[in-house]
Amino acid sequence: xxxxxxxxxxxxxxxxxxxxxxxxxxxxxxxxxxxxxxxxxxxxxxxxxxxxxxxxxxxxxxxxxxxxxxxxxxxxxxxxxxxxxxxxxxxxxxxxxxxxxxxxxxxxxxxxxxxxxxxxxxxxxxxxxxxxxxxxxxxxxxxxxxxxxxxxxxxxxxxxxxxxxxxxxxxxxxxxxxxxxxxxxxxxxxxxxxxxxxxxxxxxxxxxxxxxxxxxxxxxxxxxxxxxxxxxxxxxxxxxxxxxxxxxxxxxxxxxxxxxxxxxxxxxxxxxxxxxxxxxxxxxxxxxxxxxxxxxxxxxxxxxxxxxxxxxxxxxxxxxxxxxxxxxxxxxxxxxxxxxxxxxxxxxxxxxxxxxxxxxxxxxxxxxxxxxxxxxxxxxxxxxxxxxxxxxxxxxxxxxxxxxxxxxxxxxxxxxxxxxxxxxxxxxxxxxxxxxxxxxxxxxxxx
Amino acid sequence: xxxxxxxxxxxxxxxxxxxxxxxxxxxxxxxxxxxxxxxxxxxxxxxxxxxxxxxxxxxxxxxxxxxxxxxxxxxxxxxxxxxxxxxxxxxxxxxxxxxxxxxxxxxxxxxxxxxxxxxxxxxxxxxxxxxxxxxxxxxxxxxxxxxxxxxxxxxxxxxxxxxxxxxxxxxxxxxxxxxxx
Numbered sequence: 001x002x003x004x005x006x007x008x009x010x011x012x013x014x015x016x017x018x019x020x021x022x023x024x025x026x027x028x029x030x031x032x033x034x035x036x037x038x039x040x041x042x043x044x045x046x047x048x049x050x051x052x053x054x055x056x057x058x059x060x061x062x063x064x065x066x067x068x069x070x071x072x073x074x075x076x077x078x079x080x081x082x083x084x085x086x087x088x089x090x091x092x093x094x095x096x097x098x099x100x101x102x103x104x105x106x107x108x109x110x111x112x113x114x115x116x117x118x119x120x121x122x123x124x125x126x127x128x129x130x131x132x133x134x135x136x137x138x139x140x141x142x143x144x145x146x147x148x149x150x151x152x153x154x155x156x157x158x159x160x161x162x163x164x165x166x167x168x169x170x171x172x173x174x175x176x177x178x179x180x181x182x183x184x185x186x187x188x189x190x191x192x193x194x195x196x197x198x199x200x201x202x203x204x205x206x207x208x209x210x211x212x213x214x215x216x217x218x219x220x221x222x223x224x225x226x227x228x229x230x231x232x233x234x235x236x237x238x239x240x241x242x243x244x245x246x247x248x249x250x251x252x253x254x255x256x257x258x259x260x261x262x263x264x265x266x267x268x269x270x271x272x273x274x275x276x277x278x279x280x281x282x283x284x285x286x287x288x289x290x291x292x293x294x295x296x297x298x299x300x301x302x303x304x305x306x307x308x309x310x311x312x313x314x315x316x317x318x319x320x321x322x323x324x325x326x327x328x329x330x331x332x333x334x335x336x337x338x339x340x341x342x343x344x345x346x347x348x349x350x351x352x353x354x355x356x357x358x359x360x361x362x363x364x365x366x367x368x369x370x371x372x373x374x375x376x377x378x379x380x381x382x383x384x385x386x387x388x389x390x391x392x393x394x395x396x397x398x399x400x401x402x403x404x405x406x407x408x409x410x411x412x413x414x415x416x417x418x419x420x421x422x423x424x425x426x427x428x429x430x431x432x433x434x435x436x437x438x439x440x441x442x443x444x445x446x447x
Numbered sequence: 448x449x450x451x452x453x454x455x456x457x458x459x460x461x462x463x464x465x466x467x468x469x470x471x472x473x474x475x476x477x478x479x480x481x482x483x484x485x486x487x488x489x490x491x492x493x494x495x496x497x498x499x500x501x502x503x504x505x506x507x508x509x510x511x512x513x514x515x516x517x518x519x520x521x522x523x524x525x526x527x528x529x530x531x532x533x534x535x536x537x538x539x540x541x542x543x544x545x546x547x548x549x550x551x552x553x554x555x556x557x558x559x560x561x562x563x564x565x566x567x568x569x570x571x572x573x574x575x576x577x578x579x580x581x582x583x584x585x586x587x588x589x590x591x592x593x594x595x596x597x598x599x600x601x602x603x604x605x606x607x608x609x610x611x612x613x614x615x616x617x618x619x620x621x622x623x624x625x626x627x628x
Contacts, residue, residue, distance in 0.1 A: 085580065087541070093581075125485070125521070126523070126589060127580065128592035163470075163478070163481075163482070166481050167524075167576075168520065168521050182477060185517060186521075244585060246544065250541075250582070288540055342540075349577050355520075
């Protein structure tokens with residue numbers, strides 16, 4: 001049984017409410033930080049913990065905090081990124097729905113470390129009911145004196161608000177999120193300047209994922225060293241994995257980083273194996289943006305080593321044979337899955353969600369979707385596979401935000417590992433069943 | 448839909464909007480635009496007409512174009528009239544793997560409309576949407592603020608009956624979070 005930090009009290013009845021949360025040691029990190037630590041000492045513990053951003057990029061959190069500019073007399077902001085929209089990812093929703101106070105506690109402790117007086121939780125629009133849960137919890141925290149002015153008599157003031165978005169995957173990109181929070185379209189900004197220098201309203205700003213902020217609570221309570229002792233190498237601590245697709249037990253699992261992928265998929269403690277007795281075909285391990293891997297390469301690296309659930313092991317072999325931990329959105333596909341249709345589904349998603357600012361992404365995602373639709377519709381040619389490869393390679397690295405890469409990688413990896421399946425699609429279109437159906441479902445004119 | 452109707456927020460909404468604006472620093476009231484558009488959509492029949500957007504611009508002291516460019520960017524804002532009950536079915540990745548297409552096909556058949564369409568009686572609008580963050584309980588659809596998860600065709604039928612029996616429901620009103628402070 002792995003160690004649980006974030007979900008330790010997940011199943012305690014009433015843990016959503018303040019009283020039960022407090023009775024389980026809740027808000028101890030705020031007390032400890034505000035009464036016995038300097039803001040710098042809190043940041044130092046986070047650095048020691050080795051905590052890495054849990055939204056997908058995996059950037060060291062302490063280092064990100066260290067970059068925050070602190071010009072005198074200028075407001076600073078901490079924004080929690082709760083715009084969870086990466087297909088296959090639903091861990092932040094789970095955490096906020098069940099233990100909202102853990103996020104609020106983390107926000108207070110982290111805001112103190114950063115010298116922030118106003119913080120926002122930017123939550124995706126579809127999660128309205130969770131925004132309500134958070135607002136109720138924030139209200140409780142104000143009443144109990146953990147928010148507001150002169151918190152615990154220490155002279156520290158903090159206001160915390162929930163800000164609801166309106167349906168845009170791109171707003172998970174931190175500069176798009178800031179634009180959106182300012183009441184604009186979610187168009188990512190050109191960097192530099194980075195948010196740490198010019199963020200919300202032009203002020204120094206840190207943007208951290210829900211799970212990242214929640215992890216700070218344990219890091220302050222137990223110490224950064226204790227957190228760093230969990231996991232393997234530079235993959236310290238625990239990670240929430242959203243498991244979905246063709247498995248027996250979909251859901252959110254907190255794992256110690258380092259669990260073998262094979263154990264994660266087949267053990268009854270986690271996914272419980274492939275449903276209906278089918279065989280594993282492929283896995284998208286870290287949300288739709290990361291490269292898809294066939295069964296052989298997700299269970300073992302190209303060198304034959306067992307693949308582990310860590311940032312390093314999943315990336316072993318680079319994109320030729322590896323992938324990324326990403327957001328931990330773990331999508332499992334059984335042997336009946338059409339990789340080509342799945343890719344069309346992903347690509348249609350990126351085409352829909354591109355903000356349209358950079359031409360390679362706006363035009364490229366459009367063309368990739370069109371070409372894949374043609375292939376899925378039985379009208380494809382062998383040259384279309386090369387065309388797809390060409391288009392994706394002209395998006396990757398050529399946009400101002402990582403969305404372009406995120407749209408290109410699924411295409412590149414699907415062709416890299418499943419080229420034969422694409423060829424089958426274009427050489428034997430008669431084998432494709434129910435073509436018209438796929439057109440109608442996607443609201444497209446029937447060919 | 449409704450004939451000429453005066454566009455005016457209720458007193459309750461106006462108070463909520465005042466509170467929303469106070470969440471942001473002095474002079475940064477534009478930050479309240481998205482929250483206010485949610486309130487507007489809930490109050491004015493589930494969609495944002497040009498007149499409604501102009502009204503919101505006036506309330507927030509913004510140029511109308513600032514409202515249009517935001518309203519047209521975000522998927523949750525409807526720019527055309529919708530039914531009393533808007534069904535938003537997830538069609539992405541895990542939902543697709545778990546049979547979202549069957550759910551959509553079934554809804555199309557039952558309602559006699561395609562995604563984007565509204566039934567003649569003005570009761571239902573069917574929309575397909577991208578990942579709702581409910582992949583572990585796929586397939587899923589959202590109606591108002593509520594998620595309906597682990598769907599099968601039977602469950603969908605029961606939900607449709609339930610929505611119909613609620614007849615006069617106003618879509619999206621449950622999407623407005625009353626500020627408690």
